[in-house]
Amino acid sequence: MGREITEAIVDGILGGGVYALMAVGLTLIFGVLDIINIAQGILVVLGAYLSYVLSVHLHIDLFVGLLVTVPAMFIIGVAIQWAFIRPLRGRERTSMSLLASYAVAIIIEGVLYLIFGSNYVNLTARYVTNGPKIFGFYLDYIYIYGFLMALLLVAAIYYTLYRTQFGRTIRATMQDQTAARIVGINVNRVQALTFGIGVAVTAAGGMVFGATGGGFNPNTGYDLISRLLAIVILGGLGSIAGAMIAAIFMITLEAVVDVVWSPSWSVVVFYAALVLVLAFRPQGLLGRRAARAQ
Amino acid sequence: MSAQTARRPAAGGLRSAAGARLGGVAVLLVVAAVFPLVITNALYTQFGVDTLIFVTAVAAWNLFSGFSGYISLGHAVFFGTGAYTVGLLTQHWKVIGGTIFALLPLGGLVAALIAVPFGLIALRVRRHTFVVITIAIFFMFQLMAFNFAFTGGNNGLSTPFFLWSAAEYNNPFYYAALILAVGTILLCWAIRGSRFGLQLLAIRDDEDRARGLGVRAMRVKLTAFVISGGLTGMVGGLWWFFIGQALPQTAFNPAFDLSVALMAFLGGFGTLAGPVLGALILEPLQQWDAITFTNGFVGEIALGVLFLAVILFMPRGLIPTGRELITRWRASNARRREPAPGGAPPGGAAVAQPAASTSQPSTGTPSTGSIR
Numbered sequence: 001m002g003r004e005i006t007e008a009i010v011d012g013i014l015g016g017g018v019y020a021l022m023a024v025g026l027t028l029i030f031g032v033l034d035i036i037n038i039a040q041g042i043l044v045v046l047g048a049y050l051s052y053v054l055s056v057h058l059h060i061d062l063f064v065g066l067l068v069t070v071p072a073m074f075i076i077g078v079a080i081q082w083a084f085i086r087p088l089r090g091r092e093r094t095s096m097s098l099l100a101s102y103a104v105a106i107i108i109e110g111v112l113y114l115i116f117g118s119n120y121v122n123l124t125a126r127y128v129t130n131g132p133k134i135f136g137f138y139l140d141y142i143y144i145y146g147f148l149m150a151l152l153l154v155a156a157i158y159y160t161l162y163r164t165q166f167g168r169t170i171r172a173t174m175q176d177q178t179a180a181r182i183v184g185i186n187v188n189r190v191q192a193l194t195f196g197i198g199v200a201v202t203a204a205g206g207m208v209f210g211a212t213g214g215g216f217n218p219n220t221g222y223d224l225i226s227r228l229l230a231i232v233i234l235g236g237l238g239s240i241a242g243a244m245i246a247a248i249f250m251i252t253l254e255a256v257v258d259v260v261w262s263p264s265w266s267v268v269v270f271y272a273a274l275v276l277v278l279a280f281r282p283q284g285l286l287g288r289r290a291a292r293a294q
Numbered sequence: 295m296s297a298q299t300a301r302r303p304a305a306g307g308l309r310s311a312a313g314a315r316l317g318g319v320a321v322l323l324v325v326a327a328v329f330p331l332v333i334t335n336a337l338y339t340q341f342g343v344d345t346l347i348f349v350t351a352v353a354a355w356n357l358f359s360g361f362s363g364y365i366s367l368g369h370a371v372f373f374g375t376g377a378y379t380v381g382l383l384t385q386h387w388k389v390i391g392g393t394i395f396a397l398l399p400l401g402g403l404v405a406a407l408i409a410v411p412f413g414l415i416a417l418r419v420r421r422h423t424f425v426v427i428t429i430a431i432f433f434m435f436q437l438m439a440f441n442f443a444f445t446g447g448n449n450g451l452s453t454p455f456f457l458w459s460a461a462e463y464n465n466p467f468y469y470a471a472l473i474l475a476v477g478t479i480l481l482c483w484a485i486r487g488s489r490f491g492l493q494l495l496a497i498r499d500d501e502d503r504a505r506g507l508g509v510r511a512m513r514v515k516l517t518a519f520v521i522s523g524g525l526t527g528m529v530g531g532l533w534w535f536f537i538g539q540a541l542p543q544t545a546f547n548p549a550f551d552l553s554v555a556l557m558a559f560l561g562g563f564g565t566l567a568g569p570v571l572g573a574l575i576l577e578p579l580q581q582w583d584a585i586t587f588t589n590g591f592v593g594e595i596a597l598g599v600l601f602l603a604v605i606l607f608m609p610r611g612l613i614p615t616g617r618e619l620i621t622r623w624r625a626s627n628a629r630r631r632e633p634a635p636g637g638a639p640p641g642g643a644a645v646a647q648p649a650a651s652t653s654q655p656s657t658g659t660p661s662t663g664s665i666r
Contacts, residue, residue, distance in 0.1 A: 030422070036422050036425070036426070084602060084605075084606070087606055088605070088606075088609065089609075094421060094422070095365050095425075095563075096559075096605050096609055098365070098422070098425065099555060099556070099559065099601065099605060100601075100602060100605045100606075102552060102601075103598045103599075103601035103602045103605065104598070104602070105598075106552075106594055106595075106597065106598040106601075107594075107595050107598035107599060107602075109591075109594065110591040110592070110594040110595035110598065111591075111595065113591040113594075114591050114592075114595075222548060226429060226430070226433055229426045229429060229430070230426070230430055233422075233423055233426045233427070233430075237422060237423065264437075264440070264441050265437075265441060267433070267437055268434055268437045268438065268441070271430045271431070271433055271434045271437075272434065274427075274430050275415055275427065275430060275431065275434075278415070278418075278419065278423070278427060279415050279418070282418050282419045282423070283419075283423075284423075
C-alpha cells in the first residue's frame with residue numbers, strides 16, 4: 001500500500017504540473033479581462049486534437065508539433081476574444097461573457113464531434129509508453145517531460161509578467177483597468193494578447209493531457225473545465241501562484257483517494273475539498289478579498 | 295426600488311396597454327388549456343409537456359437568479375433531486391395512477407431542504423465564484439447519483455407503467471405541467487411586486503448598499519434560493535413521470551443548467567415574461583432540432599450559434615429589447631405630433647428613460663464604469 005501511495009503522490013505532482021499550466025492560463029485571463037473562460041476545457045481538447053493530427057497524419061513529433069500548435073492556439077484565442085468577448089459591454093458583461101465562452105465551447109465541441117467522432121483517441125510516441133524505474137515503479141518519460149515543459153512555460157509566463165515591459169502592462173491592467181488606461185496602456189491590446197496567451201498554453205497542456213490521461217474525445221472538455229474551475233477558484237481567482245499550488249494539491253489528492261479509497265469517489269472528494277475550503281475561506285487560498293467591487 | 299417606482303408612470307399612462315396585456319395573458323392561458331384537446335397528435339402534445347416543464351424550470355430559475363443577479367448553474371441539483379425523490383417514493387410505496395401527482399410536493403420539499411445547506415455554502419461568495427461553486431456542487435450530486443446503491447447507479451430509476459389510455463397518454467402530464475407552470479409564474483409575479491421581491495432586486499443592483507439600507511441579504515437570498523429549488527424539484531419529479539426513466543446523467547444534466555440560462559437570457563433575464571417567452575421559443579426548437587438532425591452535433595452547433603447571436607445582438611433579451619424599440623417608436627411619434635421647440639426632445643427622453651429602467655432595473659449605477 002505504501003508503495004502505491006508514493007506512486008500516486010508522484011503521479012499527482014507530475015500530472016498536477018500540467019494542470020497548473022492550463023489553470024494559469026485560465027486565471028491569467030480572469031485577472032486581466034475579468035471573465036471566466038468556460039471554453040478553456042474544450043480548447044485543451046482542441047489543442048490535443050491538433051497534436052493528434054500532426055503526429056498521426058504528418059508524423060511530426062509531439063513536442064516539435066508544439067511549435068505549430070501553440071501559435072495556432074494563440075491565434076484562435078485572439079480571434080475568440082476579438083469576435084465574442086470584446087464586443088460585450090454593459091452591466092451584465094460578466095455573466096454574458098461567461099455564457100458567450102460557454103457557447104463557444106459547445107460550438108467547438110460540436111465541430112470536433114463532426115470531424116473526429118466520439119471515439120476515444122490517444123497521443124502516442126516512444127516516450128509515452130517508456131520510462132525509467134523510480135521508487136520501485138515505472139514512470140513514463142512523458143510525465144517527466146511534460147512536467148518539465150510545464151515548469152518551463154510557467155517560468156516563462158512569470159518572467160514575462162515580472163521582468164518585461166509587456167508584463168508590467170498586464171499587471172497594471174489586472175490591478176486597475178481605468179488607471180492603466182489613463183497612464184497610456186492600450187488595454188484592448190493587452191486584453192487580446194492575454195487571452196491569446198491564456199489559450200496558447202492549452203496547446204501544450206492539451207498535448208501532455210492527450211498523451212497521459214487515458215484517452216480523450218470531444219466530451220472530455222467538460223471534465224477538464226470543471227476540474228480547472230475548481231482549481232482556479234481554490235487557488236483564488238486571478239492568483240497565478242494560487243492556481244499552481246491548488247493544481248498540484250487537488251490532482252495529488254485525487255490520485256491518492258483513487259488508491260486508498262475508490263476511483264469512483266475520488267472526484268467527489270475533489271469537489272468536496274473545494275467546497276470545504278471555500279466554506280472557511282471564500283476568496284480561495286491566495287485570493288484577495290473583494291479584489292473588485294461588485 | 296427603482297423598478298417599482300419607474301413602472302408606475304409608464305403603466306399609468308398606458309392603461310389600455312395594461313388591459314391589452316391582461317387580455318393577451320388570458321388568450322395565452324385559454325390556448326394552453328385547450329391545446330391538447332385540439333391537437334391530439336402525440337408528438338405535439340409531447341412537445342407541449344416538455345415545453346411547459348421548461349417554462350416552469352426557467353421561471354423558477356429566474357425567480358432566484360434573475361431577481362437576485364446570482365447566476366446559478368447548479369439548478370439541475372434540484373431537478374435531479376426532485377426526480378429521484380419522487381422516483382424512490384413511487385417505488386417504495388408502489389403508487390400507480392393519478393395519485394402519483396400528489397408526490398410532487400414531496401419532491402419539491404426534499405429539493406428545498408437540500409437548497410438550504412447548498413445556499414448557505416454557495417451564497418457566501420459572489421459573481422464568478424458563486425457560479426463555479428454551483429457547478430462544483432452539481433458535479434458532486436451527479437457523481438453521488440452514479441455511486442450510491444439506493445439511486446440505482448448507472449441504471450437509474452424507471453417509472454411504473456401508468457394505465458391510462460394510450461391515445462390521451464400525454465394529457466395528465468400536460469395538465470399537471472400547466473398547473474405547475476401557471477402556479478410558478480403567479481408566484482414570480484407576486485414576489486416581484488412584494489417587499490421581498492424589491493429586496494431581491496436591491497441585492498441585484500448593489501448588494502453592499504442594500505445591506506447598508508437594512509436588507510438582510512443572506513436571509514433574502516437564501517429564501518429565494520430555497521423557493522426556486524423547491525419549484526425546480528417539483529418539476530423534476532414531473533419530468534421523471536413523463537420521461538419514464540431517470541439516469542444520473544439525464545436527471546443531473548449540465549445541459550439542463552445551460553438551457554435554462556439560455557432561455558432566460560433569450561427572453562429577458564430578470565423580467566417576468568422573458569423567461570417564459572424564452573422557454574416557449576427555445577424548447578420546441580430544441581425538440582424539433584433533435585428529431586430533424588439525426589446527427590445531434592449539428593443541432594448542438596446551431597444552439598451555440600444562436601446563443602452567441604443572442605448575446606452579441608440583443609444582450610438584454612427579446613422582451614427588454616422589444617420594449618425599448620416600442621418606447622423609442624412611441625417617443626418619436628409623440629415628438630412628430632407636437633413639435634414644440636425645445637420642449638419635445640427632453641420629453642421624449644423622459645419617456646424613454648423610465649421604460650428602459652423597468653426592463654432593466656439595474657440602471658441605477660450608470661457611472662460605475664467610470665469610477666472603476
